[in-house]
Amino acid sequence: MNLPKTGFPMRAGLSKSEPKRLKDWQDNKVYEQVLKKNKGHKKFVLHDGPPYANGPIHIGHAMNKISKDMINRYWMMQGYEVPYVPGWDCHGQPIEHKVEEKLGTEKFNQTSTAKIRELCNKFAVENIELQKAGFRRLGVLGDWDNPYLTLYHQHDAADIEVFKAMFDKGMIYRGHKPVHWCKHCHTALAEAEIEYSDETSPSIFVRFEMTTKPAGLENFDGPVDFIIWTTTPWTIPSDQAVSLKPGAAYVAVEHDGRAEVMLEDLAPKCCEEFGWEYTPVMVDGKPYVVPAETFHHIHYKQPIFDGVEGVALLADYVGVDDGTGIVHNSPGHGVDDYFACLKEGITDICMPVDDDGKFYTGEEFGTGGPFSGMDTDEANPHIIEFLRERGTLVLEKKITHSYPHCWRCKHPVL
Ligand SMILES: [Zn+2]
Known part of the structure; x- marks a missing residue:
């Protein structure tokens, strides 16, 4: 047998080599280096539609984040400046629902709104860290230390500013519309x-x-x-x-x-x-x-x-x-x-x-x-x-x- 000589090991050993490679990327700040190298070039910005911070990542998250990562890397390698700021949606029913599951509906209904908000906030922050670790493990490059979180008050302020601008232009009106309503969850439901x-x-x-x-x-x-x-x-x-x-x-x-x-x-x-x-x-x-x-x-x-x-x-x-x-x-x-x-x-x-x-x-x-x-x-x-x-x-x-x-x-x- 006259096999070619190679430095690659005989076994892939991915469970060991992958974490090592990811650590190398992190230690060597690969994301920051690429960003620096392409600084001032034409920009490619992928605006990340954020996941809900409501539990460990699943295969849908993997599909979503890996696809985005492939797109970003393609443009990075084309020489574009590609900042990628991941984000999380920390508000809304999916998180409230998890908190309700944890407390039980009866206790949830007896708890004050302020306390529920506090519990939701805590739950969201915990899950952001959990999901962040999951996304990094998938090898996704991005500014993981500075994500955007909808629970930051600067985002609330921006919402209000945009709403005010629309209001000033006469684009806002008050009306009625029947919506699907869940009497159990006490919430309106979107068609989706x-x-x-x-x-x-x-x-x-x-x-x-x-x-x-x-x-x-x-x-x-x-x-x-x-x-x-x-x-x-x-x-x-x-x-x-x-x-x-x-x-x-x-x-x-x-x-x-x-x-x-x-x-x-x-x-x-x-x-x-x-x-x-x-x-x-x-x-x-x-x-x-x-x-x-x-x-x-x-x-x-x-x-x-x-x-x-x-x-x-x-x-x-x-x-x-x-x-x-x-x-x-x-x-x-x-x-x-x-x-x-x-x-x-x-x-x-x-x-x-x-x-x-x-x-x-x-x-x-x-x-x-x-x-x-x-x-x-x-x-x-x-x-x-x-x-x-x-x-x-x-x-x-x-x-x-x-x-x-x-x-x-x-x-x-x-
Ligand atoms: Zn319901």
Whole structure:
């Protein structure tokens, strides 16, 4: 055998040689040397999107930091000046959540905000050191002794300065918007923090009696109703409007002396489910079938609160495959509902549920009314019973559907 001669050892022995190589880089200040060598050259600056300081590093961190390190080294070797300042996000729910896990929810809720902040700060600082050691072990070059931490007050000050500049330019306004809310974690959730999984919910069909009759049914003897469909009965106390699909055809079906309005395409299937005969109301010898626009701005009785009225709107998001083609709107609970109402000038938004997911106590619209103090889940069967007693419940069944859940505690969100 005539093998080439080499100074490399026979065995790689990475577990020993790697830490030694990293130590050499550190002792010889390789990062500082490269920075000095390329000083004054064109700059390449990678702005590090910081990780949360909430635990030891995992494979995702490794992927992220090693990729960034490769990019930085490439530009260093091209002769660029490449300062790399790593950072940590020390604020927000991921850290609060860890502290809550440590204390237990009950104790966490009893602890003062100031104390929680102190514990979060301590937790973040500990984990920064833990993660920093992990990143250095991965061989990432950077200014590890001078990282940027969001808990430094100079960053808070910079935030306020930028906010003030935006405010001075008139770019800041105050408004409302429904957000996903976890009543368990007591926090709003971003779309990215939502996990969808199957949930069994009540599915109910309810009569909303119109207070004025739509064009063509002026001479109909009995009451005229919208038949709405919802899977969240707890949103009915805050109902402010119903939405119909623009341009779609709606039919009135006669049942028990009432005219029941539904999407024409879905009405036969609905009637079958309700156990009703499919008998359209006849006007001038023809079935009463009209476009959604006929009902625009027709008012109806709020199903829970006497003396309160809702209004019929047109909205593109209304589904024509399920239910009755008429959905009830709670602009305080749903983004689609909110914007549909806003478009129609409904800005006095009703939101009767507190941070714990319980209805406000009171008798007026805007509170829980008969369901005051109840949790939304607890209220569902009571609301269904209330509607049944009033004779407005057409059908109740259960459906399994995809429902948003909190990524942290896995509870369904509001
Ligand atoms: Zn949660």
